Amino acid sequence: MDIIAALQAKLGTDTVQGPDTADFPRHDHDFFVHTPEDVKLLGVCYPRTTEDVSVILKACNDAGIKVQPQGGLTGMAGAGVPLEPCLVLSMERMRTIEELDLSASTMTVQAGVVLEAVQTAADEAGLFFPLDLGGRGTARIGGNASTNAGGNRVLRYGMMRELILGVEAVLADGTIVSSLNKMLKNNAGYDTKHLFIGSEGTLGVITRLVLRLFPKARSVSTGIVALKDYAAVLDLLGRAKSGFGGTLAAFELMWPDFYRLGTTALGRTPPIPHGHGCYVLMETLGTDPESDLARFEAVIAEAIEANVAEDAVIAQSSKESTAFWSIRDSPGEWPKVFWPQIAFDVSIPTGQINDAKEELHKRLLARWPDVRVIFFGHIADSNLHLSVKVDEDPMPILEIDEVVYSTVGEFKGSISAEHGIGILKKEFLHYSRSPAELALMRTLKQALDPKGILNPGKVI
Numbered sequence: 001m002d003i004i005a006a007l008q009a010k011l012g013t014d015t016v017q018g019p020d021t022a023d024f025p026r027h028d029h030d031f032f033v034h035t036p037e038d039v040k041l042l043g044v045c046y047p048r049t050t051e052d053v054s055v056i057l058k059a060c061n062d063a064g065i066k067v068q069p070q071g072g073l074t075g076m077a078g079a080g081v082p083l084e085p086c087l088v089l090s091m092e093r094m095r096t097i098e099e100l101d102l103s104a105s106t107m108t109v110q111a112g113v114v115l116e117a118v119q120t121a122a123d124e125a126g127l128f129f130p131l132d133l134g135g136r137g138t139a140r141i142g143g144n145a146s147t148n149a150g151g152n153r154v155l156r157y158g159m160m161r162e163l164i165l166g167v168e169a170v171l172a173d174g175t176i177v178s179s180l181n182k183m184l185k186n187n188a189g190y191d192t193k194h195l196f197i198g199s200e201g202t203l204g205v206i207t208r209l210v211l212r213l214f215p216k217a218r219s220v221s222t223g224i225v226a227l228k229d230y231a232a233v234l235d236l237l238g239r240a241k242s243g244f245g246g247t248l249a250a251f252e253l254m255w256p257d258f259y260r261l262g263t264t265a266l267g268r269t270p271p272i273p274h275g276h277g278c279y280v281l282m283e284t285l286g287t288d289p290e291s292d293l294a295r296f297e298a299v300i301a302e303a304i305e306a307n308v309a310e311d312a313v314i315a316q317s318s319k320e321s322t323a324f325w326s327i328r329d330s331p332g333e334w335p336k337v338f339w340p341q342i343a344f345d346v347s348i349p350t351g352q353i354n355d356a357k358e359e360l361h362k363r364l365l366a367r368w369p370d371v372r373v374i375f376f377g378h379i380a381d382s383n384l385h386l387s388v389k390v391d392e393d394p395m396p397i398l399e400i401d402e403v404v405y406s407t408v409g410e411f412k413g414s415i416s417a418e419h420g421i422g423i424l425k426k427e428f429l430h431y432s433r434s435p436a437e438l439a440l441m442r443t444l445k446q447a448l449d450p451k452g453i454l455n456p457g458k459v460i
């Protein structure tokens, strides 16, 4: 009996769909990458329970069939895209919110719950789940965990790794490892959940999670500060960290080319006129509306008085705050003004970000004199974004990748701040990981998935 018939006999034809009924076009791409046309998929499974996942993986492992775990397919590194013949394991029907524990401030969910549904359920319970990113309406919480997603509030609340207390996962051979811990403190031996968080579905399939919830913020203060140069930006960051304590939630640096694209080029009036060296969008999430805004204004006023900041505007309403954010979020609108381009998401130690930016620009210009590079970033999280455009058709993507990632490696940075390795960055991983680290990754893969059935060809 073939694998599809064998699994259909156990789980039914609705859960296990073969090539005759499977809707492959829904499962053959993520945000950037497509399955090659000559790759034939075996079928798609839609488990509803952890036990279903276990049955599927055990059967595939026994038969040596490769399996492609998928969440919402909003990934940006091709990690969820099948690149060789395999069975797709879609988590989209595992979407139950199982428990909200108000005393522990936790939510226990199945891995296929959409991120936005988690945010809404927390909000309705009077609490807050901080992970937020552009793909919130489609990305699934198991995919967020598997990519260790970051997003807009990392500075205040951390990445997905910090937002998870417990994980249940199924190993390649079908073994269920349930570690649905709800406690902040638990040092009883190895914390195995971290094997599955950020490993992009290569070490196990996450089936359930215990998420951390937080109190809702009672105040939001947002402003844009103009500064002369990166040294002043670092000075402002120091003042913001000590002045706002734990309430500092965003510190987004925009260099002049970015600020021009996000405002004038898109028909928006810049809240601060052009002509400065750097622009920082700063936001705090606090607990006391009156004193928080006064503190926000005082820290900025002190920075202006000390000649650290050159100008500033503070949002007087949520509408104004949204308008400020629309400048920072403008890359979504760039197809109108800056296209095609290649977007990079790298990390550099915060103190070296400006040096790395200058070096990257110099090397790209040396190779492509007409290159345009737009820089911006969540610099307090060490996260630098750059978007590169050269006038060649097609764009020499691999050559540009090589220049960028080798430079990032020289600055001891990370070739992936948030989006993972998947397939797109796999051949550059050595720029951020030592031979010993790569060997340890292979040892873990071999130990947990000796037949190499899980997410074949990705990461390492």
Ligand SMILES: Cc1cc2nc3c(=O)[nH]c(=O)nc-3n(C[C@H](O)[C@H](O)[C@H](O)COP(=O)(O)OP(=O)(O)OC[C@H]3O[C@@H](n4cnc5c(N)ncnc54)[C@H](O)[C@@H]3O)c2cc1C
Pocket: 030, 031, 068, 069, 070, 071, 072, 073, 074, 075, 076, 079, 080, 081, 091, 111, 132, 133, 134, 135, 138, 139, 140, 141, 142, 143, 144, 145, 146, 147, 148, 149, 150, 151, 152, 200, 201, 202, 204, 205, 206, 207, 418, 419, 455
């Ligand atoms: C507009 C937009 C904005 C974005 N902004 C950000 C951002 O700010 N920060 C950020 O970090 N990312 C961002 N992303 C990228 C993307 O949303 C994240 O990587 C997200 O976490 C992926 O979730 P997903 O459910 O779509 O996963 P998929 O794309 O389906 O899968 C991603 C990886 O996880 C694995 N996987 C999925 N589910 C499971 C599971 N249950 N068990 C094991 N492995 C699994 C897959 O095999 C694959 O390797 C953005 C994407 C878009 C489209």
